[in-house]
Amino acid sequence: MDAAALWQRYQDWLYYHEGLGFYLDVSRMGFDDNFLQTLQPKLDKAFKDLAALENGAIANPDENRMVGHYWLRDPDKAPSLELKQGIIDTLEKIETFVHKVHEGEIRPPKAPKFTDLLSIGIGGSALGPEFVAEALAPDFPPLAIHFIDNTDPAGIDRILTKIRDRLASTLVLVISKSGGTPEPRNGMIEVQNAFAAQGLDFAKHAIATTGVGSNLDKTAHSQGWIDTFPMEDWVGGRTSELSAVGLLPAALQGIDIRAMLAGAKEMDAATRIPDLKNNPAALLAVSWYYVGNGKGEKDMVILPYKDSLLLFSRYLQQLVMESLGKEKDLDGNIVHQGIAVYGNKGSTDQHAYVQQLREGVANFFATFIEVLKDREGSSPEIDPGITSGDYLSGFLQGTRKALYENKRQSITVTIPQVNPYTVGALIALYERAVSIYGFLVNVNAYHQPGVEAGKKAAAEILDLQTKVVQLIQQEGKPMYLSQIAEKLGATEDIEAIYKIVRHLAANDRGITLHGNLGKPNSLTVSTT
Numbered sequence: 001m002d003a004a005a006l007w008q009r010y011q012d013w014l015y016y017h018e019g020l021g022f023y024l025d026v027s028r029m030g031f032d033d034n035f036l037q038t039l040q041p042k043l044d045k046a047f048k049d050l051a052a053l054e055n056g057a058i059a060n061p062d063e064n065r066m067v068g069h070y071w072l073r074d075p076d077k078a079p080s081l082e083l084k085q086g087i088i089d090t091l092e093k094i095e096t097f098v099h100k101v102h103e104g105e106i107r108p109p110k111a112p113k114f115t116d117l118l119s120i121g122i123g124g125s126a127l128g129p130e131f132v133a134e135a136l137a138p139d140f141p142p143l144a145i146h147f148i149d150n151t152d153p154a155g156i157d158r159i160l161t162k163i164r165d166r167l168a169s170t171l172v173l174v175i176s177k178s179g180g181t182p183e184p185r186n187g188m189i190e191v192q193n194a195f196a197a198q199g200l201d202f203a204k205h206a207i208a209t210t211g212v213g214s215n216l217d218k219t220a221h222s223q224g225w226i227d228t229f230p231m232e233d234w235v236g237g238r239t240s241e242l243s244a245v246g247l248l249p250a251a252l253q254g255i256d257i258r259a260m261l262a263g264a265k266e267m268d269a270a271t272r273i274p275d276l277k278n279n280p281a282a283l284l285a286v287s288w289y290y291v292g293n294g295k296g297e298k299d300m301v302i303l304p305y306k307d308s309l310l311l312f313s314r315y316l317q318q319l320v321m322e323s324l325g326k327e328k329d330l331d332g333n334i335v336h337q338g339i340a341v342y343g344n345k346g347s348t349d350q351h352a353y354v355q356q357l358r359e360g361v362a363n364f365f366a367t368f369i370e371v372l373k374d375r376e377g378s379s380p381e382i383d384p385g386i387t388s389g390d391y392l393s394g395f396l397q398g399t400r401k402a403l404y405e406n407k408r409q410s411i412t413v414t415i416p417q418v419n420p421y422t423v424g425a426l427i428a429l430y431e432r433a434v435s436i437y438g439f440l441v442n443v444n445a446y447h448q449p450g451v452e453a454g455k456k457a458a459a460e461i462l463d464l465q466t467k468v469v470q471l472i473q474q475e476g477k478p479m480y481l482s483q484i485a486e487k488l489g490a491t492e493d494i495e496a497i498y499k500i501v502r503h504l505a506a507n508d509r510g511i512t513l514h515g516n517l518g519k520p521n522s523l524t525v526s527t528t
């Protein structure tokens, strides 16, 4: 396509939303009118299905749940007065609580005010709060946030060491919808130990966001924690940033949560329009469908040219991959759907993996996230008439052009600046695009059976570990791995047994390995 035709295509397809100051450019995706015509019936159906979803249809058949994250920013859209009131009440409760914490009315027993916030959660109960903290937290927030988002002991130590001197003024927020996920439970217990070691009353520092009636909810109530906040049944983890999950930590950091909700509401209104050219979420979903043949054949590389949006790709990774990565479609056919997502930030990535994007395997499409405003205040000139921001902008344009010249397709999302309003809008945009794409490829975007399988397998390993240790202790003499496996009636699990004892031995857990470490069959295992 020559320059004039490309410029025309750019203008023909440019989406602009005045209220949000938001642009979407899909001109560098190669679809044509023919393709769009073919897809139109599916798209019309997706619009209808999505409207039904927003009206309260059961969209998650195997869990018999509604999917209502859209109602969080527009409670009038909730399908019942009770749900609407619940949303309003939770928001007010968050604001009242946060005000009291900031004013020192809710305070720790041994300090005048809370100074730090330790958020414990994983997946959807961490990625949104982490992304928003990185994007929006003020430089000197009323409470500085820290995250424990894994069961890595060294990772937990790192955070606890960092806040050791301020534990007495740390508010701990445990987030878990199910209230039974092992990683946050482990984090919570480790943090409880750290509080106990300093003679601090953990319960007087702790709050939880969780499903009403969950184990975590029960623990919080029975131990007399400061408060609990509900995570509604109809909000999935990966779409929970604008529920109490994300709003509470954001507000505690001094982020304007009403503006986040307003941005999302405005984007929801824009993406509800059943007309491709006037609906940015549909434009995204259709572009993804086109480029990956409706089978996710191309990876989505997210390139935000703004440091504060660094974690957007990690956030989107869960939203997109946990929603769309499915073995079966809604009719039970094996489809192995999904779109792989990765990314970091520009222009940093240009010095890392953009070389491959331009010249290597063409298995991706890029999404540039452009922010028009460089910084608050004026910029010094680096070269005559040129600022650092001009460089950043130039690098974005240059990379987009270089990719296009090599037949690598791209989308460009442009926002005026990074603020609560635009971040709320970005979250809503991708939530809706994922929903539409899910309907286009006919998968249930609201469950995650694959993750459940991994959790089950992990629980079996821990069960096996208990049995292995008991056996070695009972036998009281060195045993070969094959003997352990046989005695436990677990010959198929010999590799797992080997890895269990190797891990225990590496951590001085009362197990020793003798023999050639490179030849597992030669090893004997005994108590230390």
Ligand SMILES: O=P(O)(O)OC[C@H]1O[C@](O)(CO)[C@@H](O)[C@@H]1O
Pocket: 122, 123, 124, 125, 175, 176, 177, 178, 179, 180, 181, 184, 236, 237, 238, 322, 448, 451, 452
């Ligand atoms: O909030 P919870 O119940 O602890 O779950 C955390 C995460 O785990 C998952 O269920 C996957 O295992 C995610 O969908 C969820 O965001």
